[in-house]
Amino acid sequence: MPSAPLYFDYAATTPVDDRVIETMLACLGSQANFGNPASSGHAFGQAARNAVEQARQQVADRVGAQAEAVVWTSGATESNNLALKGIAQGVLQGVMQPGHLITSQLEHKAVLDTVAELERQGWAVTRLAPDAAGLIQPAAVQAALRADTRLVSLMAVNNELGTITDFAAIGERVRAHGALLHVDAAQAVGKLAIDLNAMAVDLMSFSAHKAYGPKGIGALYVGPRARPLMRAQMHGGGHEQGLRSGTLATHQIAGMGSAFALAGQPGDSEHQRLAQLARRLREGLLALPGVTLNGCASQRIPHTLNLCIDSKGFNSAALASELALSTTSACNSASNAASHVLLALGLNEHQARNSVRLSIGRFSTEADVNKALEVFGRVLATASAALW
DSSP states (O other): OOOOOEEOBTTTOOOOOHHHHHHHHTTSSTTSSOSOTTOTTSHHHHHHHHHHHHHHHHHHHHHTOOGGGEEEESSHHHHHHHHHHHHHHHHHTTOSSOOEEEEETTSOHHHHHHHHHHHHTTOEEEEEOOOTTSOOOHHHHHHHOOTTEEEEEEESBOTTTOBBOOHHHHHHHHHHHTOEEEEEOTTTBTTBOOOTTTSOOSEEEEESTTTTSOTTOEEEEEOTTTTTTOOOSSOSSOTGGGTSOSOOOHHHHHHHHHHHHHOOOTTSHHHHHHHHHHHHHHHHHHTSTTEEEOSOSSSBOTTEEEEEEOOTTOOGGGGTTTEEOBSSOHHHHTTTOOOHHHHHTTOOHHHHHTEEEEEOOTTOOHHHHHHHHHHHHHHHHHHHHTTO
16 A cells, blocks of 8 residues: 655644644543633633633743734634724724725735725725745835825735745834734744734734644734724624634634644754755755746745746656645645746746645654655656656
8 A cells, every 4th residue: 555645735734733632632522621711600611711811821922912912713814804804994984985905916815815805895905016036025015105005914924935024124114104014924933933012013813723733723913003993804792802703612722822832933943953954855956957946045934945847747746646745825726726926926827837835844854855855856857758
């Protein structure tokens, strides 16, 4: 029986850490912490509420925020929707006309599609193009600001390229202008140092399943400048300070808290180990004929590589039986469309379709990297030989 392919798609999702699973199991079953966190009149509900609040503090501690600024959601997609639509509706309170919103061509579809909906509702939208390295520069944001700019939404780490946006510098410019900054940080936790108490960021979206936690749970940081404007998008009970109604999923929330508490930081031993693995993987793959890096070579996390394979006869499907990697973001795969990120970067349709993303993580090993290099070398050699 053939063995399972090696996993190189951590940017799509991560395995749940066994320690996180233990925390979640403590909230499941008749002998566990199964109560409704909103049932404050008895011990079962109070115990569940304590678990929820402990997790809220764990998430807040990881990103340098106040616990009361963390709002639970079903994931980064809902967090992005709540941030953008919630602020857009708040801005319209007592204002005759929608304002102006800035984002980029590189964003996740959870932002791009939400922005498109706001545009249909009358908002003016500027979609910034990246520079030659695939970065959105602070100066580009500064130049796009208008008198009626209310909100800027940019991701911290690009999910396809692994490139880093200097959102701290951008935040300073946006705040000086009087607008709000939303940052999609789904790919950033455990890879970048985040201190919201020291950054000019008003809203930040998080996802558990990108950081070794469960799927179906996320959070939105709502800072003090954004809170008065925020309007709920889900009603029915007034949970989460009235911003997101619905019975809280204690086991998922506890899992997210545990995952964030376990998340590493740049400079720790795990981050250094992954950086070394990533360096070997990157250098080995770029040494192969026809392989080039998509995106900035320096301003990036080490965990994610996006490579264009300009080799006649190459078909990424030839890798699938041995390596689980991605030819586009997970949100694009169902439509079989070429990556909008790579097209915005300046690649043509053929180059975009001949690009692959490899991402490593906590459970990646040196043997995995060695195997990936061997597989890529063999597949490219086979493709080249087939042309003769």
